[in-house]
Amino acid sequence: MNAPRIALPPEAAAAVVPRPASTTLLVRDGAEGIEVLMVRRALNVAFMPGSYVFPGGAVDDADGSAESLARCDETPSQLAARLGSGAGLGEAAAAHAVAALRECFEECGLWLGPAGDELPAMPWPVLRARLHAGQPMHSIAAAAGRLLRTSVLQPWSRWLTPVGLPRRFDTFFLVAPAPEGQAPTPDAGETTTLAWVQPARALAAHHEGLFPMEFATVRTVESLQPFANAAALLRHAASPRELPLIAPRLHLDAERRILGAILPGEEVPRPG
Numbered sequence: 001m002n003a004p005r006i007a008l009p010p011e012a013a014a015a016v017v018p019r020p021a022s023t024t025l026l027v028r029d030g031a032e033g034i035e036v037l038m039v040r041r042a043l044n045v046a047f048m049p050g051s052y053v054f055p056g057g058a059v060d061d062a063d064g065s066a067e068s069l070a071r072c073d074e075t076p077s078q079l080a081a082r083l084g085s086g087a088g089l090g091e092a093a094a095a096h097a098v099a100a101l102r103e104c105f106e107e108c109g110l111w112l113g114p115a116g117d118e119l120p121a122m123p124w125p126v127l128r129a130r131l132h133a134g135q136p137m138h139s140i141a142a143a144a145g146r147l148l149r150t151s152v153l154q155p156w157s158r159w160l161t162p163v164g165l166p167r168r169f170d171t172f173f174l175v176a177p178a179p180e181g182q183a184p185t186p187d188a189g190e191t192t193t194l195a196w197v198q199p200a201r202a203l204a205a206h207h208e209g210l211f212p213m214e215f216a217t218v219r220t221v222e223s224l225q226p227f228a229n230a231a232a233l234l235r236h237a238a239s240p241r242e243l244p245l246i247a248p249r250l251h252l253d254a255e256r257r258i259l260g261a262i263l264p265g266e267e268v269p270r271p272g
Contacts, residue, residue: 007164023056064095120144154237
């Protein structure tokens with residue numbers, strides 16, 4: 001068993017500044033309804049080892065560069081209005097959108113965009129290897145002869161990692177339709193397994209201890225259950241609405257061991 005995690009002391013916890021991050025829920029219709037793509041993080045990574053998550057990661061400086069924004073199929077002002085206003089991100093939404101596209105290609109080899117796009121100027125595996133080697137996403141898009149299709153992304157939610165953890169992220173969750181004609185593959189580095197999961201089945205397996213997910217991931221999977229199909233979910237995501245920052249707090253025992261997380265307004269679980 002893993003040793004219980006201990007929350008940072010207050011003075012250290014206050015010094016941890018959240019990093020901006022993006023996560024993408026890729027959805028499609030399956031035999032039992034809506035499915036979402038999840039990746040399992042490697043056991044040797046520092047953040048959420050062994051957990052099933054959605055493709056995502058921290059926003060890099062290059063994601064918000066002038067070169068990256070010039071490759072997008074929307075202007076920064078369009079992105080700020082369409083993605084950033086409801087989530088309170090404003091102009092920062094553009095960098096989050098590029099990061100979302102980059103992480104999908106990096107972690108599961110999927111280039112988001114309409115099915116009608118022609119084949120890239122270079123093979124996808126070669127372009128993905130260049131991304132893994134450190135080339136920025138705008139260079140990859142230029143080599144592919146493609147735009148960065150931020151227009152396929154829709155806002156879903158925004159989560160802040162609780163105070164007390166050594167790594168904290170201000171994460172913008174987005175949704176997009178799974179690209180047609182492409183098969184996801186793990187990067188064999190940060191991710192080891194890929195799975196298209198039906199929300200109810202994933203939650204049931206999690207409660208049985210067979211499908212490890214962290215708190216925000218569980219709540220996000222729960223949020224998909226009301227939608228009968230991917231089209232309904234994407235229509236909802238595209239509708240104008242406010243996305244308040246969701247900031248859970250840690251549930252600790254007397255020795256500052258982490259027992260779980262609690263959303264604002266929720267009561268601390270009673271022992272037993």
